[in-house]
Amino acid sequence: MILRKSLIHNKLNRIKLENFNRYLSDEKKLDISKYTFDKIRNFSIIAHVDHGKSTLADRLLEITGTIDKNEKSKNKQVLDRLEVERKRGITVKAQTASMFYKNDYLLNLIDTPGHIDFTYEVSRSLKACQGCLLVVDAAQGVQAQTIANFFLAFEAGIKVIPVINKIDLKTANVEATIEQLTQTLDLKKEEMLFISAKNGINCEQVLDEIVNRIPSPIVNYDKPFKSLVFDSVYDLRRGAIIYIACVDGEIKKGDKVKSFFTKKVYEVQEVGLARPDFRPSNKIQAGQVGYMICNIRNIKEALVGDTFHLDKAKIEPFPGFKSPKPMVFSGFFPEDSQNFSLLRKSIEKLCINDSSVSIAEDSSPALGQGYRLGFLGLLHMEVFKERLEKEFSQSVIITAPNVPYKVKFSNQKLVKFHGTNELVIVNPTLWPEVHNFDETLEPVVSGTIVCPNDNFREVNQLCLSRRGVFESRQEISGDRVILKYKLPLNEIILDFFDKLKKETSGYASFDYEDIFYELSDLVKLVICLNDIEIEELTQIVHRQRAGAISRVLVEKLRDEIPQKQFKIAIQAKIGGKILARENIKAMRKDVTAKCYGGDQTRKLKLLREQAEGKKRIRETAKIEISKDVLINILRKEK
Numbered sequence: 001m002i003l004r005k006s007l008i009h010n011k012l013n014r015i016k017l018e019n020f021n022r023y024l025s026d027e028k029k030l031d032i033s034k035y036t037f038d039k040i041r042n043f044s045i046i047a048h049v050d051h052g053k054s055t056l057a058d059r060l061l062e063i064t065g066t067i068d069k070n071e072k073s074k075n076k077q078v079l080d081r082l083e084v085e086r087k088r089g090i091t092v093k094a095q096t097a098s099m100f101y102k103n104d105y106l107l108n109l110i111d112t113p114g115h116i117d118f119t120y121e122v123s124r125s126l127k128a129c130q131g132c133l134l135v136v137d138a139a140q141g142v143q144a145q146t147i148a149n150f151f152l153a154f155e156a157g158i159k160v161i162p163v164i165n166k167i168d169l170k171t172a173n174v175e176a177t178i179e180q181l182t183q184t185l186d187l188k189k190e191e192m193l194f195i196s197a198k199n200g201i202n203c204e205q206v207l208d209e210i211v212n213r214i215p216s217p218i219v220n221y222d223k224p225f226k227s228l229v230f231d232s233v234y235d236l237r238r239g240a241i242i243y244i245a246c247v248d249g250e251i252k253k254g255d256k257v258k259s260f261f262t263k264k265v266y267e268v269q270e271v272g273l274a275r276p277d278f279r280p281s282n283k284i285q286a287g288q289v290g291y292m293i294c295n296i297r298n299i300k301e302a303l304v305g306d307t308f309h310l311d312k313a314k315i316e317p318f319p320g321f322k323s324p325k326p327m328v329f330s331g332f333f334p335e336d337s338q339n340f341s342l343l344r345k346s347i348e349k350l351c352i353n354d355s356s357v358s359i360a361e362d363s364s365p366a367l368g369q370g371y372r373l374g375f376l377g378l379l380h381m382e383v384f385k386e387r388l389e390k391e392f393s394q395s396v397i398i399t400a401p402n403v404p405y406k407v408k409f410s411n412q413k414l415v416k417f418h419g420t421n422e423l424v425i426v427n428p429t430l431w432p433e434v435h436n437f438d439e440t441l442e443p444v445v446s447g448t449i450v451c452p453n454d455n456f457r458e459v460n461q462l463c464l465s466r467r468g469v470f471e472s473r474q475e476i477s478g479d480r481v482i483l484k485y486k487l488p489l490n491e492i493i494l495d496f497f498d499k500l501k502k503e504t505s506g507y508a509s510f511d512y513e514d515i516f517y518e519l520s521d522l523v524k525l526v527i528c529l530n531d532i533e534i535e536e537l538t539q540i541v542h543r544q545r546a547g548a549i550s551r552v553l554v555e556k557l558r559d560e561i562p563q564k565q566f567k568i569a570i571q572a573k574i575g576g577k578i579l580a581r582e583n584i585k586a587m588r589k590d591v592t593a594k595c596y597g598g599d600q601t602r603k604l605k606l607l608r609e610q611a612e613g614k615k616r617i618r619e620t621a622k623i624e625i626s627k628d629v630l631i632n633i634l635r636k637e638k
């Protein structure tokens with residue numbers, strides 16, 4: 001697996017040290033002028049996790065001589081996978097690479113991220129292509145991500161070449177896979193390729209079919225330079241390196257370019273091809289795909305989907321650009337509050353290479369100073385956390401993740417105050433008072449599940465218990481079924497996928513698309529200890545689920561909080577209404593132990609004094625939840 005972006009950074013540094021000077025002093029920059037648009041094919045590889053996307057990419061690079069086998073094994077040692085990627089069996093990011101084929105063609109393999117958290121980026125990268133290889137594992141057949149990815153390609157209007165992989169496996173069921181592809185995606189058998197990416201069987205044919213079937217890009221040489229940004233990485237010395245697909249004109253060192261989104265102007269310092277190392281070229285012209293370095297010092301100015309064009313030229317931007325929208329938010333606090341400034345520096349460094357993380361300062365009575373960070377999805381958050389721990393040795397406490405909710409109001413005073421009639425709430429403690437809004441909305445997704453027919457009942461039950469709405473069921477060959485549900489995002493960000501796997505002995509796959517907002521009866525659930533609110537445990541929940549969540553939380557707290565000299569009342573409340581309650585009894589101390597003999601009046605006096613003392617402490621003592629208890633509760637929450 002040599003093509004992984006989470007690891008490109010290492011690679012960039014290596015290239016920088018070893019080759020940077022050589023490249024700069026190298027007079028012989030690549031001359032790619034002869035690769036006119038008709039000689040170019042831009043394509044992606046899309047697949048369900050583990051169906052062989054990276055293996056096929058490696059094979060194509062090997063066949064075209066872009067990398068050799070020795071280089072590959074060298075890379076294999078350098079590139080180790082993040083644990084979260086290994087655990088989930090996914091690659092978060094691959095890499096873009098240009099290959100020369102038969103001396104005639106320039107084939108550009110454009111990376112698409114391999115996870116639903118990055119669906120927007122997948123759809124943007126597909127916009128830079130005219131075709132894609134849809135890889136399907138012959139032993140596993142069509143899976144949820146196969147379907148979701150196919151439809152992204154279909155919507156992008158690009159040519160899809162179905163490739164059935166792993167035909168060498170004893171468990172391969174090629175006939176069933178063909179049938180599933182024809183039934184579900186309306187693909188034709190005669191269009192399918194049958195390969196083993198691992199053993200190289202029919203892989204050269206894949207290259208020929210890319211040339212034969214994928215159209216060359218539609219371009220205009222006479223118009224001023226215009227390009228689509230489909231990826232970016234950050235290098236400490238050179239700033240952001242952006243990957244562009246050039247559709248009009250050409251660009252070379254010294255030209256001035258402008259970002260349509262930020263309106264900022266930059267001078268181009270270098271352009272070139274990703275092979276996959278950065279190789280400078282004399283220019284990039286319409287139809288070609290490459291990288292551009294122009295001293296962008298903030299990765300937030302190099303956004304996927306933006307249009308970079310020649311300064312002062314009037315152009316139409318590529319449609320559909322959105323700045324990244326975080327959908328999962330959590331508090332990040334240092335395990336040792338002394339380490340806050342170290343945590344800040346580490347987060348800043350990590351964000352240099354990730355424009356999609358949103359950052360705001362946060363503080364908590366128990367956890368001290370920290371941050372509230374927003375991510376594209378839960379996996380994105382896990383990868384970020386793991387990198388904080390592995391690359392920066394930071395131990396962090398993460399509060400229960402939540403999704404962004406919306407509240408709508410018609411009160412004109414509020415509308416005037418906020419300048420809008422709708423607020424997005426990402427921090428549950430900032431949820432407004434009930435009388436201050438009219439409607440509440442939550443993000444909902446269209447989910448696709450592929451599982452064995454026999455598991456339908458369990459899967460359906462799981463989805464309904466997560467407030468899912470059943471939409472459709474389609475039986476496909478191989479005794480499997482495709483199910484569609486509308487599911488609230490909040491219900492699937494935590495353990496939904498794990499539960500789904502458990503219910504189906506690992507045979508179900510899940511993917512989602514289209515995040516949209518729907519009306520929902522949401523309430524703020526507050527946890528109190530002796531009437532004092534524990535902010536870190538405040539959550540926004542659906543009214544229907546509030547009772548069950550409350551009971552679980554108060555029981556967990558009852559088991560975790562140590563006894564004190566006085567009684568502790570644990571309550572879960574919505575507004576003033578108590579939904580669940582547990583008490584922790586006061587510690588008993590035998591104050592009469594020293595009274596020998598039968599002086600009953602003295603014993604009673606001591607007991608009376610003890611009871612009054614406890615009452616006094618209970619009224620005055622501020623119960624603070626300790627950090628350890630909070631960590632345990634949050635761990636169990638996950």
Ligand SMILES: Nc1nc2c(ncn2[C@@H]2O[C@H](COP(=O)(O)OP(=O)(O)OP(=O)(O)O)[C@@H](O)[C@H]2O)c(=O)[nH]1
Nearest residue numbers: 049050051052053054055090091114166196197198
């Ligand atoms: N037997 C066999 N195994 C293969 C073949 N292609 C890939 N594999 C294996 O399948 C596993 C997954 O392959 P990858 O190339 O990592 O799959 P991927 O689609 O890139 O996975 P992600 O990028 O992590 O989603 C690896 O263990 C490969 O060695 C093949 O043609 N035959």
